[in-house]
Amino acid sequence: MKILASIVLSLSSLSLLAQSAPQQPEPVEHTYVIHNFHTESGVTLPEAKIVYGTYGHLNAAGDNAILLPSHYMANMKGYGWLIGPGKALDPEKQFLITSELFGNGRSSSPSNTPEPFHGPRFPVTTIRDNVEAVHQLLTQELGVKHLQAVIGFSMGAQQAFQWAVSYPDYMDRIVATSGTAKTYGHGIVRLESEINAIETDDAFKGGDYTTEPVKGIQSFSLVWTAWLFSQEWWHQELWKTEEPAGRTLAQVIENYKTHFIPDADANNLILQMRTWEQHDVGTTPGFNGDTTKALGSIKAQVLYMPSATDLYFPVTDARTEAPLIPHCTLLPIPSLWGHPAGAGASPADEKFLNGNVAAFMKGQPLHP
Template sequence: MTTNPIRQAAAEAAPSGPVRHEFVIRDFVTESGTVLPEARIVYGTQGTLNAARDNAVLLPSHYMADMHGYDWLIGPGHALDPGKLFLITSEMFGNGRSSSPSNTPEPLHGPRFPVTTIRDNVDAVHRLLTGHFGISHLRAVIGFSMGAQQALQWGISHPTFMDRIVATSGTAKTYGHGIVRLDGQIAALTADAAFDGGNYTAQPTRGILATALVWLGWLYSQEWWRQELWRNDNPPGTTFRQAVERLTAQFFEGDDANDLILQMRCWQQHDVGHTPPFAGNLQAALGSITAPLLYMPSATDLYFPADEARDEARFIRRCTFKPIPSLWGHPAGAGASPADARFLNDHIGAFMDGKPAL
C-alpha cells in the first residue's frame, strides 16, 4: 500500500533496493549524556566495496525513512551506479528500526528514550564506517532533508572524510519558523488523550492523523495545490477531499507516535554552529567545510526555504548553489516528480564526475 509520498517515489524508482544489515554499538553516549546500552544502526548496502575501500558513498536517511529513501538516485543510468560504487544507506535513530523509543527496552522505552541529535547520528555511522568496514574516506556524502542536515554535519565534524557533499532540501540549521512548525505538529499529536504522555498502550491514532494533516499542509508548495498536481498520483475521478484524506491516512501509516516526536525533536535542535569548537558560531562552522558542496534546495520548499540555504551558501568556500526548479515543494529534493528526478540525477551525476556545474 502507498504510504508517505516520498517513500513511495523511492520504492517505485528501484524496487530491488539495498540489502539490510545491523550494527550495534555498546554503551553509546549520546550528546545529551544519556548512555544507550545497545545503540543499533540499521543500514543497507548496494554494490561492492573495492580492495582500496575508496569507492563508498554514504546516503543518510531523512525523517522516518528507511534504507530505500534514495532509490530514485541509484541504478544504471542514474547518478549512483552500484556496479561501480559501494552505497551505504544508513537509518537514523528513531525511525523504528534503528534504536528508537518504540524498540528500546526499559528504562529507556517510549518517552524515556533520549533526544538524539544529528551529531549523534553522524557519530554512530562514523563508527560503523571506520570500525566495521575499515573505511577512512568516502567518495561522497549525499543527503535529502534530515539527510542533508547529516551531510552538512559530516562536512564539519569530519571535513577530510569525503571528496564531495550533496545536500538537497535541507539546511545546516533549523531556524525559528521551522521550530515553531514542528512544535505545532507535536502539539497536534500529543493533544490526543490516548497519547498519555507517551505511555500509550495503543497508538494515539487521532493524534497521528492530526499531525499528518498539519504535515501535509507544509509538504507541497501553494502552487502545487492551486494547480491540483495531486491529481497526478490519484485515480481519475478522485476529489480534492478524497485526495487529502488518502494522503493524511497513509502519510505516517505504521509509524509509532514516540518515534515521530523523537525525530521531530532531533530536527528542531539541529545547528551545526554548536559543533565543538564553534560555540554557536554558524558562519564559522560553515566556513570550515572544505569538501566541494552541491547545495540543492527546492525552490518552493516550505520546510527548508531556499532563502535559508542561499544565505548559508555565502559562508561555504566551495559551494555550488543549484535550486531545484519545481512546484513539488519539499519532496522535490527526493525526486518527487519525473522532472525533479531527472534534474537531480543530471546535476548530482555531473558533480560526482567532477564536471562543471550544468
C-alpha cells in the same frame, strides 16, 4: 506518476517508477550494534542499533564508498530515485551505504528499546549522535577509509552538512537536497505544531500510551501535509498527476490524514522531530554556537540543492548559508513540488537531480 502517500515509503521511495523498474537494485540489509553509546543529551544507551543497507562492494583501497543517510521516518530504500541504471549512482562501480536514523522504528527508537529507555524515556538523539554512530559503523565495521561523498535529502541533508563539519577530511564532496545546515525559527514553529498535534490527544498519555493516539497522529499528518507541497502545487491541482487517478480533493486530503505514515509510532515521530528541530552545525564542539564559523570550516566540495518552493527548508535559508561555505555551488531545483522535489518527486525533478549529481560527482559543468 509519483506517489507520495507515506513518508516511510514515499520519502523512502517517492515514485512508482523507482519501485516498479525491473532493474532497480535492492540494498542488502544489515544491523550494527554499538555498546554503551554516549548521546549528546548525556544518556548512555546500553545498545544502540543502526539498521543500514549496502549496494555494491567496497574496493581494495576502501575509497569507493558513498554515504546516503536517511530522512524523516525513512528506511534504507529512500534513495532509489538516485541509484541504478541510468541514474547518478552506480552500484556496479560504487559502494553505497544507506543508513537509517535513530527513531525510525528499526534503528534504536522509543518503540523498540528496552526499559529504562522505552517510549518517552528514550533520549533525544541529535544529528551529531547519528553522524557519530554511523562514523563508527563505517570505520570500525565496514573499513571505509574515505568517502567519495555524503549525499542527503531533508534530514539526510542535515547529516551531510554535519559530516562536512565534524569530519572535514573524510569526504571529497557533499550533496544536500531540500535541507539546511541549521533549523531556523520558522521550521521549529512548524515542528512544534506537529508535536503538539500528537501530544494533545488524550490517548497520548504523556507518551505512555497502550494504544497509538490515532487522532493525534492524524492531526499531525494534516499539519505536515499542509507544508509538504507548495501552494502552487495545490492551486494547479498537481495531486491529480498521482495514482490512483480520478480522486477528488477531499479524497486526497483524507488519504494523507489516514495513511501518511502507516503504522507510525507517536513517540518515534516526536523523537525525529526533536532531532530535526535541534540541529545546528554551529553547536558542534569547538564552534561555540557559531554557525557561520562552522560552515566556513567545510573543506568538501558542496552541491547545495534546495527546492525553489520548499516550505520546510525555504530557499531563502539556503541562500543565506551558501555564501558562507567554501567551494559551494547553490543550485535550486526548479519545481512546484515543494519539499519532495529534493527526492525526485516528479519526473522532471528526478531528471534534474540525477543529471546534476552525476555531473558534480565527475567534476563536470552543472545544468541549471
